[in-house]
Amino acid sequence: MKRQTPAYSWALVDADGTLFDFQRAEAIALEITPTQLSVSAPRQFADTFHAINAELWQAFEAGLLSARDVRTQRFRRVFEVLGLPGDPHVFSEAYLQNLIKESTFLEGAERFLQRITSRVGLVLLTNGFADVQHARIARLGLSDVFDHVVISEEVGVSKPHPGVFDIAFDRMGNPAKHDVLILGDSLSSDIRGGFDYGIDTCWYNPQQHVNTTNLTPTYEIRDLNEAAAILVRQAADHD
Structure with a gap:
């Protein structure tokens, strides 16, 4: 007889690009927001945003900017570069x-969570904006799925800084490091x-x-099915 036993006791799981289809939601939001606000966005609007946004998030990961800085600066800079009227x-x-x-699961993400929930401890570890991440968690019905949610904006330190891992480990009760796996696309x-x-580490690279x-x-x-297989391996039941 076979049963599933955990290869790890805990999984630290990233949100955007790992569980949530961020690229789809971002593309739609960039398309419909100018129309809603009557902003005449030129063809290069999305490309300009992506370049500035990537630069700011890199500075955030390096500890040079706060999440609030990223949030307030990126569209201000886009509007300045493109000479757009309106309030950024x-x-x-x-x-x-x-x-x-527009938040949705990436393909296989919902099934992945169903397979590992209750078998390993789950921590959502994300660098996203706190209010946005909490709203998306609620929208996708995940409020009771994670044992802990660690959002960099709330704890004051971001991935890849070890401080955010210290906080996650403290909330998990300081398990042995070999019992923990981090899953993410970055x-x-x-x-x-x-x-x-x-x-x-498990790099999700679809x-x-x-x-x-x-x-x-x-x-x-x-494929996230591979991650589930890593986290919950098949083992012989000798009970």
Whole structure:
């Protein structure tokens, strides 16, 4: 007889790009928000936003900016670069509301959570904005799924900094590091953070991006079913 037993006791799981289809929601929000606010967005609007947004989030991960800085600066800079009229703060808040409304699971994410919930402890570990992440968790019916939710904006430190892992481990009751796996799509925050902290890492890479870093994840997967199999392995029942 076979039963499923946990290979790990805890999983630290990223949100955007791992569980939530952020790219889809972002694309829709960038398309509909200008129309809602009567902002005449030029063709290069999305590309300009992506470039500025990536730069600011990189500075955030490096500890040079706060989440609030990212939130307030990115559309202000987009409006300045493109010479757009209007209030970038109003635009930003409308964009985030649209982002929440368009939140969906990535393919396989809901099934992944169903497979591992109650078998391993689950911590959502995210660098996203606190109000947005809480709203998306509620919208997708995940309020009772996670044992703990650690959001960088709320705790004052972000991935890949070891401080956010200290906080997560404290909330988990300080398990042994070999009992914890981090799962995420970002080499620079999820995998770098886990590697530096000394825990096993699982890089979710469905698009098969080339790893140009000096990091070697413990696991690299294309499908979240693979992550579930890693977290809950098949073992013989000798009871």
